[in-house]
Each structure stands twice: as structure tokens, then as C-alpha cells.
Amino acid sequence: MSAVLDDRVDDDLWSAIGDPTRRRMLDLLLSEGSGTATSLSDRLPVTRQAVAKHLVVLDRVGLVHASAVGRERQFRVDQAQLARAVAQLTDVGAAWDTRLQRIKRLAEAIEHGVSEKDRERGPRR
């Protein structure tokens, strides 16, 4: 019963969506289809340069892609990569959830005077 859940987690991808500003940026890009560093900074409490740096990070992990349009650089979300990130979120969430549930079941079992061994034979998964 060791720490297995982190094995299938891409730390780069996770830390990319770990930043609150980047999360809001992804959110904005999703709801508006596309955006530039300038347009995004208009709706965020940070400067254009900060947004630009975040876009570099998001681009590096493949969550967004840029297309040059004249002097502008339009960014849009890579659906497949975001879907992968979402899968990781739910994966970790599910793993912890089962752990919590098991602890809860165990606590109840002990409270009812049932030995740990007896409970251990229950539905494994």
C-alpha cells in the first residue's frame, strides 16, 4: 500500500495548471476561443509581460499553441493536452477519495467492534 498515485502524474503539466493565473488564462482562452497576451492581460490583474511569460510556460507543456496573425500572436487551447491534464486531476482526486473512503470504512468497522482482519476481506476494488 505505497504511494503509487503520483507515478502517472506529469509534474510539468500539473505545475502548469497549478498556478492560479494560468488556470484563469486557460479558462479565458476556453470561453473566448482565442486570445493574445494583451487581450488576456486586459481581463487579468497582472501585466501583459506576466501573461506573456505564462503563455510561454503553457506553450512549453503543449497546453496552448500560438499562430502569428500580422503583428499579433493568437493563442488557443490544445484540447487534447488539456483533456490529459483534466484526466490527471480526476485521477489523483479519485485515488485520494478511495483512500479516504477506506479509512472511513475502517473507522466505522472498529467502532462496531469488528476486527480489522474481518473487514479486509471485503470488496477489494
Next chain:
Amino acid sequence: MSAVLDDRVDDDLWSAIGDPTRRRMLDLLLSEGSGTATSLSDRLPVTRQAVAKHLVVLDRVGLVHASAVGRERQFRVDQAQLARAVAQLTDVGAAWDTRLQRIKRLAEAIEHGVSEKDRERGPRR
């Protein structure tokens, strides 16, 4: 259709579980019931002091609680708070998922020559 999903996200809580080392620490505490800074650092690739700092962070957001036992400080996970964190993970994941699905549906609709307006009348939530 604005960026609403972040409204119900506690940035402190999120960034607490955003760090890979802290995630592994929570994982260890869950699987072993409790642990000290020293015992945790034995199974992690970082020093005791680094672990201690992380424990402060986790304690500050209420994900773990300490109980002094002699010269040791035993930490254990706060199930309720971790459950809340898990809920946020799945919340954001679900929100992004629906967005992605909607985009996908929209793309398919356009491809099939169906106007955007017609599709818009689908299940709102």
C-alpha cells in the same frame, strides 16, 4: 459565458496540493496514518527541513494537524479538508471537461453544416 469556475476554488488550498512533494507527503500520511518530519523525509528525496517547511504549509491550510508526543510532532491528515481539496480538483476538472465537450460538439455541428444557433438550444447544464 465568463470564467466562473475559479470562483469556487481556494487558491491557497489548491497551491498547497499543487506541489509534487506535498502531494507525496499527503499520500504517505494517508497510507501510514501518521508521521513526523523526520520519518517522512526518510521516504522522500528531500531533507527533513524541506519536509518541515511543507508541513507548515499544509498545516496552515488545514490539510494536516500536529500533536506533540514527547519530543516528536506527529502529523496526520485532516480527512474533511482533504475531501474538500479533492472536491475542488474534480470541480475544476469537470468544468473544463464540459467546456471541451461543448467545443467538440460545436465543431462537429459546424462540420455537419448545422448552424451554431440550432445547437445552442441543447441541454444548458
Next chain:
DNA sequence: GCCTTTCGCAACTATCGGTTGCGGATCAAC
């Protein structure tokens, strides 16, 4: 042609995750 906009680059600051080093408290053993 001129002014605005958009961008990229550079310097600087603060915070954070990590390290090393040290001194203090507690437990065990003799």
C-alpha cells in the same frame, strides 16, 4: 509620414522550494 498598438528583451524584486549548519530539548543507557 505620423501616431498608436503590439510585441520582445532586459533588469530588478519578492517569494518559494531546497540546501547546509547550528544549538537546544528529550530520551536512553551506562
Next chain:
DNA sequence: GTTGATCCGCAACCGATAGTTGCGAAAGGC
């Protein structure tokens, strides 16, 4: 009870990152 091992907290330091300001260059709009 002194000695030694262990567990801890505090402080200084380092590198990366999230943010800022300031500037110059390139592309559009008039």
C-alpha cells in the same frame, strides 16, 4: 547524572519563478 544519540526549530544561503517597470522595434490605421 553524565554522555550520547535523536528529533526538532531557527537562520543563512542558493536557484527558480511570478511579478513588476522600462525600453526599443515592428506592424497597422489615419
